[in-house]
Amino acid sequence: MAAAFESERARLSADTPEEIDPALVVVFDLAGSVKDFRNAINRIDGLEFLSELLGDQSDPDDDFHMREREAGRTDKRVTHSLYLVMSNTKAIDELLRLFAQWQADPSASFEHGLGKFKTAFQQLTAIRRWGAEDRIRETGLRERWEETLSMVGQSVSTVLVEVELWHRRDAAQRAAAEAHVEEVITSSAGRVLDRSQIGEIEYHALLAELPIQQVQSVLTNGASAIRLLTTDDVMFVSPFTPMSVAPGTLEPVAQTQLARSDRIEGKPRIALLDGLPFTNHDALQGRLSIDDPDEIGENYPVAARHHGTAMASLIIHGDLTDGGPPLDRPLYVRPILQPHEFMPGHEQVVPNRLLTDVLHRAIRRIVKGEGNQPAAAPSVRVVNLSIGAQTRALTRRMSPVGRLLDWLAHSYNLLFVVSAGNHTDEFTIPADAAHDIEAARLAAMRDGFETALLRGSFRLATP
Known part of the structure; x- marks a missing residue:
């Protein structure tokens, strides 16, 4: 020793x-x-x-x-x-x-x-x-499953989890580990929905669907009660809940009128990864370059296109009340949200797909191309990402998406603009702390908002 x-x-x-x-x-x-x-x-x-x-x-x-x-x-x-x-x-x-x-x-x-x-x-x-507890200690799985179990009366029969494997450099070892973990999942009446390997950020993961009985076993008997959490090849198991966004609640700016424009020419400098915008909106017509390789738009009603439309308008026009000039280049848009299946009017990140893999594929398509297709928008240098994962709390370890954005920013000379605070619970800030950022932060933490400033936020390490 x-x-x-x-x-x-x-x-x-x-x-x-x-x-x-x-x-x-x-x-x-x-x-x-x-x-x-x-x-x-x-x-x-x-x-x-x-x-x-x-x-x-x-x-x-x-x-x-x-x-x-x-x-x-x-x-x-x-x-x-x-x-x-x-x-x-x-x-x-x-x-x-x-x-x-x-x-x-x-x-x-x-x-x-x-x-x-x-x-x-x-x-x-x-x-x-x-061991088993280490695999869920910082992922919020137990807390999320407690919430899930309370919904059994609403016919909840399965749960989705992101299973991160220990990343091994040897391809044969990775294949053997993945096959073993998949066997563990299927032997418990579960199934694998998606899988991804990104060696540059040491990411190897499976998206799995597990029967609700697995949840009950863990909450009743502890993390070691199910085989998945005791499997050596597994590093972490996290709840998988694709972020969803509700329709906007603010009244539109009635006094602002935007004239329709001719089609804007030129190469895009900014990309928006979000919902599909309403392309014929007066504020957007002729200003968007839509790239939809997954054909999400085929089942995306205009009435559901809230978030992408709002974000596209914000990027192109800024604050509508300022009356400043719009972007003089088209905005590249890649939809990665889609209408929510069970919540009319809401949109959510593409379900049944690992978000890290979705983002990796989207950026690679922009800067390098996909398959035999050339790069979709190699002139892009700024990428807006106003989505994240509510259940992914940053404690000591960066999330896979955080590591991915760091690597992509460095490798392809990109600037990512990422929204922070994808947390919907209310919290209280004392009146005497309203103008003191540090006091407000501590008050938020004391009120149970401890990860609100971190969830959905990703550190960037690029100059």
Whole structure:
């Protein structure tokens, strides 16, 4: 075990490891904070390497917590865990053996040279392999399934989940892992609806439909109750709920009249990935370049085209009351929303498709082309994305869509304009905090809005 550390074949991090064999991941559940753990191991002669492996890792914001929404239950802090990745399986086995021995009898003597680990163990509640709870801890799956179970009376018989696999560089290993996970899903009367592999962002995922009985088993007996959550090839399982948007509620600006324009010529600089606009609208006619390879528009009534129409108008004209000049180039539009099947007037992200894959394919079509088709709009440099995932909370790890946008922005010299706060719950800001951004943020968190500023928001790492 000492040799594994000394040869730098190990790393310790507060971030979830990406591409790695799950058998090489060990989870340290901390009794206190990362700072407490670091202070403890820094005082132990011979364990300084653990502190060095941590680098500049620190605790989450003190104000960040997951809120228990049921009446009468108290808030709980985010569990602090560190992830140790070792390339030596025997060293992992030895570490787990030592911790189990210490738990059984903290006063027992360790072999010569290993006693120093006792003090470090006192800062931990567990040392364990990656398990079922880790696969759902930060995905919101349990909370979403609790909501789903309350809807059983409305004939809910299945649920959709996004299953992220550990990404492996070897294609044969990826194929074997995917086949195994698909077998696990189908053996439980589920089915795979979509799949995607994007090696540049280490993304490998399946979109699966599971029977409602799987939900009941997890909520009754815990995460390890279903085989999918105990499968080694699975890294995360997240609820899959395509974002939906309601029709606009604001009254139109009656005093603004926009004259119909001739067709605008030129190469588009801006792309809109959204709903399908009403192309013959006075504000839009002749100004749009519609690209609809999935033929979404064939079943997209004009009465349902709210969001795309509004966003196209906003990009082309800005604030209608300002009276400024419109864009002098056409706007490239790729519809990725469609009318909601069960909510008239609403629109939603294309269901039964992984959003990360939908966006990847759309951008690739714009800048590189698709199949034998040339690039649809290689002149585009700005992409507007006013959609996201309400259920995807950003805690310590960027979402696949966040990683995708970073990579696409860097690779193709694109600027993504992404809306933030796809959260519909109301929250209260005290009057004395109305003009203080930081006070408003803390008030929102205390009111159960803890991820509202993060859900559907994606960090960009490009200059």
